[in-house]
Amino acid sequence: MSDLAIVDVGVSYGRFVAVRDVTLAVPAGTTLALVGESGSGKSSLAHAIARLLPPGTGLTGSVQVGGRELASLRGRDLRDVRGRVVSYLAQDAMAALNPVMRVGRQVGEVFARHQGLSRRESAGRAGDLLRRVGIQAPDLVARKFPHELSGGMRQRVMIAIALALAPEVLVADEPTTALDVTVQAEILALVRALQAERGFAIVWITHDMGVVAEIADDVAVMYGGRIVEQGPVRDVFAAPAHPYTRALIEAAREQPDTAAKARFLTIVGQPPAGELPSGCSFHPRCPVAIDRCSTERPGSRLIGEGRHAACHLAG
Numbered sequence: 001m002s003d004l005a006i007v008d009v010g011v012s013y014g015r016f017v018a019v020r021d022v023t024l025a026v027p028a029g030t031t032l033a034l035v036g037e038s039g040s041g042k043s044s045l046a047h048a049i050a051r052l053l054p055p056g057t058g059l060t061g062s063v064q065v066g067g068r069e070l071a072s073l074r075g076r077d078l079r080d081v082r083g084r085v086v087s088y089l090a091q092d093a094m095a096a097l098n099p100v101m102r103v104g105r106q107v108g109e110v111f112a113r114h115q116g117l118s119r120r121e122s123a124g125r126a127g128d129l130l131r132r133v134g135i136q137a138p139d140l141v142a143r144k145f146p147h148e149l150s151g152g153m154r155q156r157v158m159i160a161i162a163l164a165l166a167p168e169v170l171v172a173d174e175p176t177t178a179l180d181v182t183v184q185a186e187i188l189a190l191v192r193a194l195q196a197e198r199g200f201a202i203v204w205i206t207h208d209m210g211v212v213a214e215i216a217d218d219v220a221v222m223y224g225g226r227i228v229e230q231g232p233v234r235d236v237f238a239a240p241a242h243p244y245t246r247a248l249i250e251a252a253r254e255q256p257d258t259a260a261k262a263r264f265l266t267i268v269g270q271p272p273a274g275e276l277p278s279g280c281s282f283h284p285r286c287p288v289a290i291d292r293c294s295t296e297r298p299g300s301r302l303i304g305e306g307r308h309a310a311c312h313l314a315g
């Protein structure tokens with residue numbers, strides 16, 4: 001399995017820049033959690049990595065898997081990479097699945113399309129895979145339509161599809177947000193077990209700091225399209241360096257209820273939309289900002305082993 005390297009990635013929709021200068025490394029077999037408020041650019045970055053941005057979207061920088069550049073691929077090369085090198089797991093399994101096709105067929109289609117297997121061979125492989133994602137009666141489930149399954153079962157089917165071609169990188173965009181806590185825990189355990197067995201790298205987007213602690217080795221915090229802090233989860237949680245990270249962690253502590261936690265309700269002020277503030281984007285909301293913060297944008301710098309933060313006051 002291979003490492004994922006993201007270097008200076010930018011995403012823009014027309015004149016609006018959603019992601020700026022993002023550099024991250026995710027070694028094979030490890031999980032990076034990506035957190036930040038709604039609109040901070042998490043899904044845009046996820047779509048850039050999985051090469052799923054809508055046509056016409058600007059993508060700059062480099063996305064490498066095992067040294068192979070994905071950012072410049074087009075057409076057939078790009079289709080060949082999706083699902084086989086990088087797979088994407090979406091939040092809404094109901095929307096991602098075809099409502100009028102039985103789920104076994106949908107899993108089997110991946111093999112039929114990419115590996116040219118016959119319908120019978122594909123069905124066999126689909127059954128094996130459904131069993132691997134913890135579905136007890138795969139033959140029965142394979143004959144169901146998506147709406148006949150529970151949310152957790154549908155997400156298991158999505159995981160089966162995402163991992164069917166044994167990708168090197170899994171990009172998971174809040175795949176458990178819509179599930180209740182028990183089912184969420186089962187899905188996290190399943191993905192971790194599959195990762196331990198196969199060794200793929202994961203980028204896991206979440207609003208939930210509990211999920212970060214549960215699944216990730218490293219965490220990257222996004223604000224206004226930039227990564228403002230990154231490092232090993234344990235170190236960042238023990239001593240967050242950026243005031244925004246501190247606010248996120250405090251908000252999660254004060255609001256153990258997941259619904260509230262999901263929205264980071266207690267962080268005062270609004271995240272930037274459109275034009276970014278001068279200097280540090282967070283300065284209008286920052287409780288410890290100094291004069292310099294409104295005029296000079298802090299670059300990301302090394303503040304400890306494997307730790308980076310973009311704050312004039314960090315380190």
Ligand SMILES: Nc1ncnc2c1ncn2[C@@H]1O[C@H](COP(=O)(O)OP(=O)(O)OP(=O)(O)O)[C@@H](O)[C@H]1O
Pocket residue numbers: 013016018036037038039040041042043044045054273274
């Ligand atoms: N296809 C698009 N066209 C134009 N603007 C877009 C498009 N997709 C996203 N944006 C904008 O880019 C910014 C970042 O959006 P993105 O979906 O990446 O944020 P996010 O962090 O995933 O938010 P959420 O937590 O709500 O999922 C937002 O301001 C959003 O409105």
Ligand SMILES: [Mg+2]
Pocket residue numbers: 042043044
């Ligand atoms: Mg999103």
